[in-house]
Amino acid sequence: MQSVMLGIDIGGTNTAYGFVGEDGILLSDGQIPTLAGEGPEQLLERLTTLTVKGRDKLAAEVNLIGVGIGAPNGNYYTGNIENPPNLGWPTVPFARMMSKKLNLPVAITNDANATAIGEKYFGAARDMENFVVITLGTGLGSGIYVNNELVYGEDGFAGELGHTCVQVKGRDCACGNQGCLETYVSATGLKRTVFELLSRRTGKSTLREVSFNNLSGQQIAEFALAGDIIAREAFQITGEYLGVALANAAAFSRPEAFILFGGMVAAGELIVNPTYMAMERHLLGVYRGKINILTSALPGSSAAVLGAAALAWNEAKNKEKF
């Protein structure tokens, strides 16, 4: 009988789950609306029902031995989801609550950290001991491996490269600071750059027809691929900011590679090329030509669930009691 972990990815809108073997094969998966407004207990209840159902269905073939959760502000040390801004909850001891319900060990971390563990177990970082995963979505998240271990820091909240300052007195950030990396490098940052360029440039662009609220990162990528000059410049600028940030991160931990993950990565060379060039230009001489920029090797649709399951597999490997 095969052992499996349940991976759960709690998002602002949807929560995805899946049973994952040690080989990274997804045996069964699904998705439910998070309905954050109804509170954490309600989500827990529905997840528990699904887990029991899923386990019973697979029971003849598998043995469910633990649960890994990726959640906004998920804290690995405490097992809490701490004041998640996009769920509107207070701090909730979610891992403990779920562990009690299922009588199984449950580990939790934030989504970017879960993705990094996913890349380590099942993705592009299998053979790496030092690497940094950058997740590009509405914001910018990061998960960092140093000496073959994920960096949680003193209180579980390390790895927030989205909130490093890349422009003194730069763009306002939702965190209250100015010039944070994610105000430039993320789907939202890309959109802000488009609007800055629409104000500075005079050239024609289909982007002049679209309102701020109606514009998505996906659209900007499509416009850029179709040759829109503003969209292309926006990707160029985004890549330059990201490249400087990666050069700075390299000076910290000298990783073997950076791994880019998320919707924006679909733009391929449009984002990777300017990023690599800016990184190389800003790297200290001894690092030049030695650090790769890779794109995620996890299947986009199930990456978050695989990452959450990888967290649980990592616990099982490193802790006796998990």
Add this chain to the structure above:
Amino acid sequence: MQSVMLGIDIGGTNTAYGFVGEDGILLSDGQIPTLAGEGPEQLLERLTTLTVKGRDKLAAEVNLIGVGIGAPNGNYYTGNIENPPNLGWPTVPFARMMSKKLNLPVAITNDANATAIGEKYFGAARDMENFVVITLGTGLGSGIYVNNELVYGEDGFAGELGHTCVQVKGRDCACGNQGCLETYVSATGLKRTVFELLSRRTGKSTLREVSFNNLSGQQIAEFALAGDIIAREAFQITGEYLGVALANAAAFSRPEAFILFGGMVAAGELIVNPTYMAMERHLLGVYRGKINILTSALPGSSAAVLGAAALAWNEAKNKEKF
């Protein structure tokens, strides 16, 4: 009989050495001119002679079991001193050469890393698992602990925060880049800020009497303490740059504390206060009020030697063969 390590700090001008017990007590120490121009073999020869002499003198009381070296571009992984710019040497396998001469295990790293290990064993970081040491001298060095281990990265050259970019298209750096932290935060950076202020401000200042080449960081500190308004503003600006850089480093590894080391630290509150205020202002909300800025607890005159010896003690603790 007490076991001791020999700690050696190779500098551009002088090389200091000392025999250090596991308790951090310096039993005997001294200093010789590095005379880098005569080559590494010559320095090795003189160091070997001194070591044998020192050991024989202490022989009745102690047992010398290993050597730790802090050197510019010292690479822990390879044992080499790699193209040290201020010594003018090519890459030299110094650890191996010395080990052969003395028939003792020899470890090497750069001076900032050695200082960080020194703080961990004998200084301000004894009980910390996550901290960052910033060394402020002619340049800015750093030594980083994550999960109770020093961060060497993929090739031994991690922890170069002096070369993170804090100002896009900022000051020229000796490394070839622009806007590197050490062009603002270091004795040289402080001096450059003084000269920028002399060009921008109109107020009286004793600093208007001193040439660039004649001005030292020490002097600027003395002028600032005596109330010179340009010198005080220069410290303020230096602290603000450092504070932003520390906030950025915090987003990477969420350390318990930053530990400042070096001549500039003698300026005390003049540098620490603006640094702390800027760091707090730029920290992500979840980190605020939780990260200390401390000054080194190593005795300034022998800190480098203690750090180098701590490197050797750390090897003895973690490796069987050392």
